[in-house]
Amino acid sequence: MSAEFPASDNLPVAGTAYGLGIGPGEPDLITLKAYNILQKADVIAYPALEDGVSLARQIVDPHIPEGRIEIAIRIEMGKPADPIYDAAAIEIGKHLADGKTVAVLCEGDPFFYGSFMYLFGRLAEAGHPVKTVPGVSSMMACAAQLGAPLAAKNDVLQVIPGPLDADRLREQLAKTDAAAIIKLGRHFAKVRGVINELGLTDRARYIERATLETQKMVPLGELPADAKAPYFSMILIHRRGDAWR
Amino acid sequence: MSAEFPASDNLPVAGTAYGLGIGPGEPDLITLKAYNILQKADVIAYPALEDGVSLARQIVDPHIPEGRIEIAIRIEMGKPADPIYDAAAIEIGKHLADGKTVAVLCEGDPFFYGSFMYLFGRLAEAGHPVKTVPGVSSMMACAAQLGAPLAAKNDVLQVIPGPLDADRLREQLAKTDAAAIIKLGRHFAKVRGVINELGLTDRARYIERATLETQKMVPLGELPADAKAPYFSMILIHRRGDAWR
Structure with missing residues (x-):
């Protein structure tokens, strides 16, 4: 079942990374704005456990179109996270430099205790346009x-x-x-x-x-x-x- | 311009009031869930100033279908708010008793310093089903x-x-x-x-x-x-x- 709803015009912008607040868990608690960006993003990145399982990816599963490039940022327990974010920022940065748009999925709100801020800092310091779309926090x-x-x-x-x-x-x-x-x-x-x-x-x-x-x-x-x-x-x-x- | 997006099945439920978090101001920062409920609600209530101007009503203006019953809850500066919420709860309660669904618009999130909680308490104490749909807070x-x-x-x-x-x-x-x-x-x-x-x-x-x-x-x-x-x-x-x- 689906419905008509307003599109977010002129989004996403080529070469821009978006930290998308996707809400606390129920798929419908994503905003229209984050949903719209997700439909059009070339690349979708998300935090995942070592085994590749990602709660963020699961939350928006009903909303992700087929054929997108996906980047699972695998956080390993007990290992330092900095090199993982460094590598993810470089990989995402290459897509941005190619003019692609990248959606980074963030459970809840990206800036409320969210790991997105570590990518945000790295991408911004590397000179890439980065926007944050606020979400419903837990x-x-x-x-x-x-x-x-x-x-x-x-x-x-x-x-x-x-x-x-x-x-x-x-x-x-x-x-x-x-x-x-x-x-x-x-x-x-x-x-x-x-x-x-x-x-x-x-x-x-x-x-x-x-x-x-x-x-x-x-x-x-x-x-x-x-x-x-x-x-x-x-x-x-x-x-x-x-x-x- | 509009797009296809997932409907929230089986919502809203007859005779239920929904406090809808509508987000901070940009119309696209409403959730799919709140948007869907808004499309089908029989009655839409919102806080307003004495002159009837309502920021909440303005935020969702692009999303409100025609022909809905609207209730402006006018808060008068310097006057006690309790009698105003008492009267609003009675008016909303009559619609609920008739089996109608009522959406109460709340700027940001309903339970983060929002005035919806005063209606929530009154409606719940009167035995009406009341649900809160969280929103993106300011x-x-x-x-x-x-x-x-x-x-x-x-x-x-x-x-x-x-x-x-x-x-x-x-x-x-x-x-x-x-x-x-x-x-x-x-x-x-x-x-x-x-x-x-x-x-x-x-x-x-x-x-x-x-x-x-x-x-x-x-x-x-x-x-x-x-x-x-x-x-x-x-x-x-x-x-x-x-x-x-």
């Missing part, structure tokens, strides 16, 4: 799925990475009205401990793989003490319980 | 336009409203790697003063009306001392200068 998608507004009025909202040590987590959480704690993974137990200490567990909601079919969400306090969290998970906290109150 | 759009990534790695990113007093602003900014200071308007001079005191002016970028034709952006230090900022403006700060370094 933080906004998690809030929407949970029915839990992030922040309102004069609330301070903090985005706090789970890998920070417990002291820093405690310090940041103590000084905010609302928080999104990201990158939980193996830091989940430590993060829960701090939230508990601060008496915020009953204000905390947990969600993983927001908008994907495997999505799971639950009040944090209802998870078993030994629950595990994947990397793509988040805890949202609001001190008032509901932001609108 | 924060992500400002970063994209500026070419300035918001945060990377284990950065803490704070969203700080300009109306907070200088002491609170200082305290929050001192404890963060990166910040987005929103709702500047008449608080602009105070905010600039605090940023200056903390020695962060050369790390700060100013942008107003991101992605609209009237967009303006400039390093904060290059603005004249008496510069004014509209409500739809933002300062982005990163302590390292560029998040990817």
